[in-house]
Amino acid sequence: MSVARPVVLSGFGSYKNVLAARARAAGVREATIGAVIPYLSQNARVIALDRQQPGGPPNSNFIPPFAPYRAQHVTSDLINRGAARFQSGRAQMRWLEQRFGVEPQVLLAIFGHETSYGRVTGNFDLLEVLATLAYEGRRRQFFEDEFIAALQLLDRGTPRSRLKGSWAGATGYPQFMPSNVLRLATDGDGSANIWGSEMDGLASIAAYLRDAGWKPGIHWGIPVRVSPSLNRAAVRTTLVPPRCPQVFRRHSRWLSMREWRQLGVIPTGQAIPEGEMATLLEPDGPSATAYLLTSNYRAILDYNCSNFYALSVGLLADRIAAGG
Incomplete structure (x- = not known):
């Protein structure tokens, strides 16, 4: 019985051949592979940002205080802009809640937390980011899968120019990874466009939370x-x-x-x-x-597995619904 050997990489050029082979095995069109993979470069800025992420020892019991994080992410600006959007779009908010069963203020809070209500969605080239992070190797399988999903978005007709996002590979108003775009991007006003339509972004966040087990009628x-x-x-x-x-x-x-x-x-x-x-x-x-x-807090954690993130989303949502 033969044992599979790990792939030995001699450099990023060699690794691009690995990505091309994986893409072909996943059924990505040859034209898409040829238009993207040969021209990929490593992004040193992405690697630097990834290595700067806070971590500490895996079993560390140190927990920073929540108050500074809350002050940074539940700001008067985010509260006021979210409350104004909540009030001016009440009909849209009701439609979203009726369709998905999710509290609309939570959708706005995630939208505000992730992108400052669409102002900051990221300008990194997604294909380059995902290939760089996959090659770096800390979470190779995850980022290879997301790279393939991004190629599949191209195959489905998404323009390369839209595939911009964060240094970590998230894109659009919901800041979805490409696999979630494929699975959960949702039409809220005519055609699913999470990069240009706020309603599509909110509907897609709602679809994500519903998929994660959100229970209608229960507060977070x-x-x-x-x-x-x-x-x-x-x-x-x-x-x-x-x-x-x-x-x-x-x-x-x-x-x-x-x-x-x-x-x-x-x-x-x-x-x-x-x-x-x-x-x-x-x-x-x-x-x-x-x-x-409640269990709905767990749905928010599924979006970003951080207690500080989920708490700040819930608290921002409450202030939005209260009108400021």
Whole structure:
């Protein structure tokens, strides 16, 4: 029985041959392969940005405070512009909620968080970015798959000029990776164009959250006051999820809202139905603001697996819906 040997790369030129072979195996047209792959170059800026990403030791228990992140991502500018869009487009917001079952203020909050409501979508060439990150090798399989998906978008008629985005390979108003563009780009006003139509961008975000398990009619989460007597060890989760374990280990186990009330965890604002299940998150530790989070918070985490990201999206959404 033969054992497959890892591909040995002698340089980026050699790696382009690997990408071409993968593209052919995936059914990408030869004309597309020939128009793109021979002309790819490595992007040194992309590599530098990737290596600057915060990380720390894999098992580090250090958690930075949430407040600075919140101040940076739940700004008065994002709140006011989102609230104005929410008010002026009420009919569109209702249509989105009726079609997808997702709170429209959450869609706007993600749109605002990701691109400042379409102002900053990125100008990196997506094919070059994805090939560079794949060659770098930290997440080779993931970025190779996304590179192939980007070629498939070209095969489907997406102009190369549209395939611009972030240094990490995300594109359009929703900041989707190419595979998600193929799978979830949604028409909100005539033809699916996540690069030029705000409604298509919002509809595509809604399609993503629905696909991630969003439950209609349930809020993402609420701030709560925690009793000083709460036994945190008794509500600690023992589950270890396959994805983002560092993120989810900060959550408690699931209890109903009724059970949380009985433990002295009291909502300080909007209510969630008593029978709804929720987890407790204290982003800055005991004695600071805490949140009870529903399964819809998990859908936001699927968009970006970071508690700070998901919390800031939820809080921005609440301020948008409140009108500022």
